[in-house]
Amino acid sequence: MKKEFIGGYHADQRxxxxxxxxxxxxxxxxxxxxxxxxxxxxxxxxxxxxKEFHQLLKDYVGRPSPxxxxxxxxxxxxxxxxxxREDLNHTGAHKxxxxxxxxxxxxxxxxxxxIAETGAGQHGVATAxxxxxxxxxxxxxxxxxxxxxxxxxxxxxxxxxATVRPALSGSRTLKDATNEAIRDWINNPVxxxxxxxxxxxPHPYPxxxxxxxSVISEEIKWQLKExxxxxxxxxxVACIGGGSNAAGTYxxxxxxxxxxxxxxxxxxxxVETGESAATSALGKVGIIHGCKTMLMQTEDGQITEPYSxxxxxxxxxxxxxxxxLYTSGRAAFYSATDDEAMTAGLELSQLEGIIPAIETxxxxxxxxxxxxxxxxxxxxxxxxxxxxDLQTYIDYFKL
Amino acid sequence: MNRINxxxxxxxxxxxxxxxxxxxxxTSGYPNLDDTVTIIQQLEKNGVDMVEIGLPFxxxxxxxxxxxxxxxxxxxNGMTTEKLFEQLRGVxxxxxxxxxxxxxxxxxxQYGVEAFCKKCHEIGIDGIIMPDLPLDxxxxxxxxxxxxxGLINIFLITPxxxxxxxxxxxxxxxxxxxxxxxASVTGSKSGFGTEQEAYFKxxxxxxxxxxxxxxxGIKDAQTFQQATKTAKGGIIGSAFIKHLTEHxxxxxxxxxxxxx
Ligand SMILES: Cc1ncc(COP(=O)(O)O)c(C=O)c1O
Numbered sequence: 338m339k340k341e342f343i344g345g346y347h348a349d350q351r352x353x354x355x356x357x358x359x360x361x362x363x364x365x366x367x368x369x370x371x372x373x374x375x376x377x378x379x380x381x382x383x384x385x386x387x388k389e390f391h392q393l394l395k396d397y398v399g400r401p402s403p404x405x406x407x408x409x410x411x412x413x414x415x416x417x418x419x420x421x422r423e424d425l426n427h428t429g430a431h432k433x434x435x436x437x438x439x440x441x442x443x444x445x446x447x448x449x450x451x452i453a454e455t456g457a458g459q460h461g462v463a464t465a466x467x468x469x470x471x472x473x474x475x476x477x478x479x480x481x482x483x484x485x486x487x488x489x490x491x492x493x494x495x496x497x498x499a500t501v502r503p504a505l506s507g508s509r510t511l512k513d514a515t516n517e518a519i520r521d522w523i524n525n526p527v528x529x530x531x532x533x534x535x536x537x538x539p540h541p542y543p544x545x546x547x548x549x550x551s552v553i554s555e556e557i558k559w560q561l562k563e564x565x566x567x568x569x570x571x572x573x574v575a576c577i578g579g580g581s582n583a584a585g586t587y588x589x590x591x592x593x594x595x596x597x598x599x600x601x602x603x604x605x606x607x608v609e610t611g612e613s614a615a616t617s618a619l620g621k622v623g624i625i626h627g628c629k630t631m632l633m634q635t636e637d638g639q640i641t642e643p644y645s646x647x648x649x650x651x652x653x654x655x656x657x658x659x660x661x662l663y664t665s666g667r668a669a670f671y672s673a674t675d676d677e678a679m680t681a682g683l684e685l686s687q688l689e690g691i692i693p694a695i696e697t698x699x700x701x702x703x704x705x706x707x708x709x710x711x712x713x714x715x716x717x718x719x720x721x722x723x724x725x726d727l728q729t730y731i732d733y734f735k736l
Numbered sequence: 737m738n739r740i741n742x743x744x745x746x747x748x749x750x751x752x753x754x755x756x757x758x759x760x761x762x763t764s765g766y767p768n769l770d771d772t773v774t775i776i777q778q779l780e781k782n783g784v785d786m787v788e789i790g791l792p793f794x795x796x797x798x799x800x801x802x803x804x805x806x807x808x809x810x811x812x813n814g815m816t817t818e819k820l821f822e823q824l825r826g827v828x829x830x831x832x833x834x835x836x837x838x839x840x841x842x843x844x845x846q847y848g849v850e851a852f853c854k855k856c857h858e859i860g861i862d863g864i865i866m867p868d869l870p871l872d873x874x875x876x877x878x879x880x881x882x883x884x885x886g887l888i889n890i891f892l893i894t895p896x897x898x899x900x901x902x903x904x905x906x907x908x909x910x911x912x913x914x915x916x917x918x919a920s921v922t923g924s925k926s927g928f929g930t931e932q933e934a935y936f937k938x939x940x941x942x943x944x945x946x947x948x949x950x951x952x953g954i955k956d957a958q959t960f961q962q963a964t965k966t967a968k969g970g971i972i973g974s975a976f977i978k979h980l981t982e983h984x985x986x987x988x989x990x991x992x993x994x995x996x
Contacts, residue, residue: 359873360870361841361868361869361870361873362868362870363797363798363867363868363892364867364870364891364892364893364894364897364916365798365867365892365894365896365916365919365921367870367896367897367901368894368896368897368898506804506808507794507795512795516795516797519797520797520798520800520921523797523798523919523920523921524919524920524921524924525919526894526896526919527896527919621846622845623842623845623846624840624841624842624845624868625795625842626797627868634842634846636846637816637817637818637843637846637847638793638817638842638843638844638845638846638847639793639794639811639843640794640795640842
């Protein structure tokens with residue numbers, strides 16, 4: 338990964354991906370965001386930072402995560418499927434790659450108090466974990482609805498010493514938790530760092546989060562080389578909430594035109610039902626949480642309440658990088674309904690012995706929408722494990 | 737000359753000393769959809785110097801619970817940007833104090849920045865406050881449009897804003913600088929302490945070209961006095977909205993009279 342700004346499919350100097358990105362923040366946030374903007378690259382690429390980051394990823398998170406050839410799934414769908422096992426990371430999802438990076442960043446910036454938003458609770462757990470590791474105060478905002486549907490993760494955060502504060506406004510899900518976290522940062526501008534959990538928010542967040550998550554595609558390259566004798570697969574596939582596992586999975590392939598980029602969003606009960614989170618299909622350019630991107634909104638510019646069975650995809654926007662990948666045609670966007678994602682999750686469980694997070698189930702629903710060639714190599718980001726979703730699976734499948 | 741600039745000068749001439757301006761923020765469409773013009777008229781009648789007409793937004797990041805709640809109700813009541821412009825048509829036959837449209841940038845962007853500015857100009861709105869439209873984006877992309885329609889864009893500063901940036905904002909500003917009293921969202925502080933006073937003094941001693949009007953955290957006569965000791969005026973938002981919630985539009989004069 339280069340320290341310089343690349344532009345193109347990557348962020349440019351001002352944090353734009355094509356027309357998307359930037360920092361649309363009130364002045365109250367300016368000092369913090371500006372300090373981060375000025376210093377993040379310099380800090381990230383210090384030798385000592387890189388060393389500590391990679392050491393922790395190895396010894397604490399358990400990286401590299403395996404790239405696993407899914408034989409039975411491949412046979413079923415008559416193509417070659419590799420799974421990038423982010424579910425095997427400590428805390429059970431890709432989210433921890435980012436929180437390790439950001440907690441080290443927060444320390445370098447001299448911050449002592451950490452705030453975060455969470456949807457599925459995976460980012461909240463990953464943040465609470467690194468705060469415990471570093472002995473920092475941790476406050477996690479979580480929508481009231483998500484607190485109910487992701488109870489095990491709420492308990493984990495509490496056990497890790499974090500305070501979980503319910504977001505009671507709006508749809509009481511991820512969007513509202515993010516609003517509350519931003520308000521907290523306005524109220525606590527000196528000692529606090531906000532660890533955003535996806536490739537969203539004002540510049541430099543989308544770029545910083547992508548850089549931390551890009552360890553995923555970096556590993557895929559050498560792992561695939563070992564297994565197949567080539568670095569580039571034919572396709573990389575990821576589910577998209579805000580787009581951090583996708584950004585990390587795509588990163589090293591964006592400038593390799595022979596690699597097809599596939600994004601799967603949450604269609605909820607169906608794109609046309611009014612209960613959906615399929616931003617590319619339903620969104621328009623606007624401003625959400627400090628960046629210009631595609632988002633679901635009314636004609637009047639009010640942000641719409643999204644819906645998905647998976648708390649981690651229940652967000653009315655996507656990160657600016659993904660808006661650009663969508664409008665430029667670099668990535669193909671699909672959406673999977675609740676039912677399709679649940680079915681795909683069950684299939685993965687029974688064919689490969691891996692119970693995925695419901696978010697991740699959306700990525701596997703790609704097989705219900707697209708047929709691959711028998712000799713295609715398809716790498717799917719297995720972004721997280723399904724332990725946190727057992728109750729939802731139990732209720733859905735009447736287990 | 738823009739009514740905001742006139743107002744800033746007028747008071748000085750009238751009193752020979754820095755007269756303290758009282759500005760009121762309210763959320764349009766709250767408590768009832770069609771209260772907008774009545775509220776503005778009542779405010780002028782009771783001696784308020786300037787009004788900020790809030791455009792409700794679904795996700796008001798810089799606002800505390802009171803303004804959030806009023807925005808939610810206003811949207812439920814059916815408030816939209818177009819609706820507000822309809823309500824305000826003809827308002828200049830009724831009131832002459834400066835009117836400022838305040839909201840978040842996304843609804844303005846969806847309406848079309850130029851169309852929005854044009855409508856404001858036709859109605860007789862004098863200025864705009866969009867907290868999440870940052871200075872650099874404004875200057876690069878929108879300043880020419882605002883100017884074309886004679887609209888003053890008001891910028892915020894906070895206790896954390898560096899001296900260098902305050903000077904930059906002062907340079908870019910006309911009318912006044914919106915001085916956010918403390919590190920907080922709207923409506924959440926109780927009273928001002930020594931920290932705020934030091935900040936007020938620090939900014940006052942910078943001899944900026946624009947007057948400063950303090951907002952966030954003013955709720956009664958005492959906080960208004962504290963906030964305007966060195967500044968040109970004060971803005972009250974959440975406390976006014978609370979008053980509307982509890983006592984209704986008919987009792988606006990009670991609230992204003994208690995402030996000064
Ligand atoms: C397992 C898992 N996958 C995916 C996501 C979606 O987030 P992102 O799009 O940032 O990867 C989440 C979010 O909570 C998650 O927990």
